[in-house]
Amino acid sequence: MSHTILVALQTDPDPFQFINNFLSSPVLRITGQVLVLLAVVFWLALVYWTYSDAARRETVPFVWGIVAVVLPFFGTLIYLIVRPPEYALDSRERELELAVLERELRSRVLLCPNCRSLVERDYLLCPQCGWDLKKSCVHCERALDLNWDLCPYCETDQRTGKRAR
Numbered sequence: 001m002s003h004t005i006l007v008a009l010q011t012d013p014d015p016f017q018f019i020n021n022f023l024s025s026p027v028l029r030i031t032g033q034v035l036v037l038l039a040v041v042f043w044l045a046l047v048y049w050t051y052s053d054a055a056r057r058e059t060v061p062f063v064w065g066i067v068a069v070v071l072p073f074f075g076t077l078i079y080l081i082v083r084p085p086e087y088a089l090d091s092r093e094r095e096l097e098l099a100v101l102e103r104e105l106r107s108r109v110l111l112c113p114n115c116r117s118l119v120e121r122d123y124l125l126c127p128q129c130g131w132d133l134k135k136s137c138v139h140c141e142r143a144l145d146l147n148w149d150l151c152p153y154c155e156t157d158q159r160t161g162k163r164a165r
């Protein structure tokens with residue numbers, strides 16, 4: 001080995017020395033540990049959030065909790081993509097509202113047996129096709145079923161026109 005190369009090796013600072021020192025420094029090690037700790041805390045928070053959000057929707061929260069544990073971060077992401085759009089409470093409330101509305105409608109509205117158009121309960125005939133739906137009481141003129149002989153409102157016998165009692 002010539003004398004000049006030996007001098008160069010001794011005097012040239014190693015360009016990787018700084019990086020090596022930095023990588024093995026306690027500052028970096030602690031920073032790395034803090035980052036890992038933060039990631040774990042964030043992961044656990046996501047697991048908790050995934051579970052509690054799944055419990056409020058129509059899903060199996062236990063399963064989604066496990067998915068969030070097994071697939072850190074991505075499990076929650078997948079859950080966000082496929083979760084039901086509304087809370088279970090909301091959808092049950094909406095179903096109930098719909099049932100009430102339907103019942104209300106059904107109690108007020110009938111279908112014409114002839115043309116199937118909507119007719120109200122006290123229509124005497126269908127406005128669409130003229131089909132006889134009800135007859136009016138001979139005394140109080142309220143709408144009665146065609147086969148009723150007695151008026152339930154005024155107690156008049158439809159055949160005789162007299163009070164039944």
Ligand SMILES: [Zn+2]
Nearest residue numbers: 112115126129
């Ligand atoms: Zn009709």
Ligand SMILES: [Zn+2]
Nearest residue numbers: 137140151154
């Ligand atoms: Zn009557």
